[in-house]
Amino acid sequence: MTSRNKRRFRPTLWATLAVVPMLAVLIGLGVWQLQRLEWKNDLIEEMRGRMEAAPIELPQPIEEPEALQFYRVELTGRFLNDGELYRVAQPLRNTRGLYVITPMRLEDGREVLVNRGWVPLDKREPAARPDSLTSGTVTVEGVIRLGGWQGMEWLRPANDPQANEWLWMDLDRMAREAGLENPVTNVYVDLAAEQTPGAYPVGGQTRVNLRNDHLNYALTWFALALGLVAIYVLFHWRPVDDRDTTRDSG
Structure with missing residues (x-):
């Protein structure tokens, strides 16, 4: 017999061993995306800062072109x-x-x-x-x-x-x-824009519009982790058997 409306959280070993690593991975991916978000924001700010700074002369020779970008x-x-x-x-x-x-x-x-x-x-x-x-x-x-x-x-x-x-x-x-x-x-x-006489060509085609979806990705991973926890709890939130109650009281 089962006690009416009585439930107890009773996790099982194998389900726990399967869920804990998955949960750790999902949370880790969410944290990684937050780190990527910070990196991307810093990169965008650096690019904008370079483009808005006073112009430099083109070095001679150009030994590190990557350091000159933007x-x-x-x-x-x-x-x-x-x-x-x-x-x-x-x-x-x-x-x-x-x-x-x-x-x-x-x-x-x-x-x-x-x-x-x-x-x-x-x-x-x-x-x-x-x-x-x-x-x-x-x-x-x-x-x-x-x-x-x-x-x-x-x-x-x-x-x-x-x-x-x-x-x-x-x-x-x-x-x-x-x-x-x-x-x-x-x-x-x-x-840059307005460097050519006449209507064409239209200059100023370099724009800082890097795709930055890392916050959405982080929220997705955290939502999946939360969903996994909810499924785990609901799966183990089981009705209490009267015989189990009797054994526990004895």
Whole structure:
């Protein structure tokens, strides 16, 4: 017989041995995501700080390109408009377009690839935007970026040098295609906004918009841990058998 409405929490050994390690893993994953959240917030703040600081000069030589990423930089030189390259870009205002990559020969003789900004497809040809063809020596500001493919190697798409269309910044190959003599091939520069006369290209394409879902991930892991605890308790919150009660009282 079972005592009516009487229940007792009576955990079993094997269920406990299975649940405790799982609970530890879930809580550990939640804590790890909170640590990742702190790291990502610090990274975003560092990037914004570099982009908002006073511009620096491009070092010579560039020994640690990773340490220069997202620093604002000032360049003085002459754009080599005949060497324009075109990188496939994200749509802007629901319009497909390209980034115009123009080599710039600096006063010290080095040549840097500069992403001057976005243009719609019908403005790809220089003749369609004559105001953008800056001549002579100019001084511009931009943000230092790293070249190369930043994703998984097996996902790397193929560029099309013959069509002059690039999906990622293969700086060595792009420099060769542009016929550069003394190229910088470990960094390039994204031009800041309002650095080009005329409406196009639209500069300022570097934005701090890193995906930051670590708090959601942490809450998910903690919720799963809480759910596991609830299932464990409910499973072991069993009705009390009268015979067990009798044995306990005896």
